[in-house]
Amino acid sequence: MLSKRQPTLTVLMDEVNKPHNLSAIVRTCDAVGVLEAHAVPPRHGTLAAFEGHTYDATSGSAHKWVRVNPHADAVGAVRELQGRGFQVLATHLSQRSVDYRELDYTRPTCVLLGAEKWGVSDEAADAADANIVIPMYGMVQSLNVSVAAASILFEAQRQRLAAGMYGTPQLAPEALEALAFEWAYPDLAPLYRERGEAYPALDEAGRIVS
Numbered sequence: 586m587l588s589k590r591q592p593t594l595t596v597l598m599d600e601v602n603k604p605h606n607l608s609a610i611v612r613t614c615d616a617v618g619v620l621e622a623h624a625v626p627p628r629h630g631t632l633a634a635f636e637g638h639t640y641d642a643t644s645g646s647a648h649k650w651v652r653v654n655p656h657a658d659a660v661g662a663v664r665e666l667q668g669r670g671f672q673v674l675a676t677h678l679s680q681r682s683v684d685y686r687e688l689d690y691t692r693p694t695c696v697l698l699g700a701e702k703w704g705v706s707d708e709a710a711d712a713a714d715a716n717i718v719i720p721m722y723g724m725v726q727s728l729n730v731s732v733a734a735a736s737i738l739f740e741a742q743r744q745r746l747a748a749g750m751y752g753t754p755q756l757a758p759e760a761l762e763a764l765a766f767e768w769a770y771p772d773l774a775p776l777y778r779e780r781g782e783a784y785p786a787l788d789e790a791g792r793i794v795s
């Protein structure tokens with residue numbers, strides 16, 4: 586499963602303020618193999634607020650397998666991710682919006698998702714590489730943010746499957762081994778990091794061998 590993780594696919598949640606939405610997005614991230622997600626905490630809260638019951642229940646424990654990195658503000662996070670080589674696609678209706686299926690998700694990609702009330706800010710949408718929309722023909726003007734995230738992430742999964750990106754590990758062997766240790770021994774891993782020691786090797790059955 587680790588060999589199918591996609592370090593070049595991620596989401597940035599900009600002040601998504603309902604814990605069940607954030608949890609559902611993280612659960613979808615896990616399903617498509619997102620390695621780590623990003624979030625700007627809601628103005629009147631912190632990401633710690635998402636560590637309660639709703640988060641656990643809705644994420645189906647996915648939050649244990651997808652780390653959510655906090656950022657101070659959306660524009661700063663967009664620029665940081667672009668600096669790391671990601672194209673940032675803002676889910677935002679604007680003059681330059683295109684159908685989300687027109688984009689190439691085999692490229693390093695971050696999907697920027699907006700707050701339930703305000704959506705993505707104009708500043709963050711301008712800073713993004715493209716603005717994308719899921720075409721809608723109903724009376725209601727927008728989808729639930731977790732539904733929009735799932736639609737786009739599964740399009741990314743479809744394209745990446747076709748390109749064979751789930752067939753070969755996208756993580757470097759050392760990163761894969763480190764993550765295997767962290768997942769198998771979540772209590773031990775921090776102790777090794779605190780002591781500045783390398784993780785021990787694991788055998789086929791996941792037992793520590795050295």
Ligand SMILES: C[S@@+](CC[C@H](N)C(=O)[O-])C[C@H]1O[C@@H](n2cnc3c(N)ncnc32)[C@H](O)[C@@H]1O
Pocket residue numbers: 676677697698699700701702703704705717718719720721726727728729730731733734
């Ligand atoms: C409920 S919507 C926000 C509505 C907000 N009033 C606005 O005007 O943008 C919450 C988020 O879901 C995502 N979303 C909802 N409908 C979408 C669509 N049709 N295409 C792309 N993203 C969508 C976007 O990330 C959006 O910021």
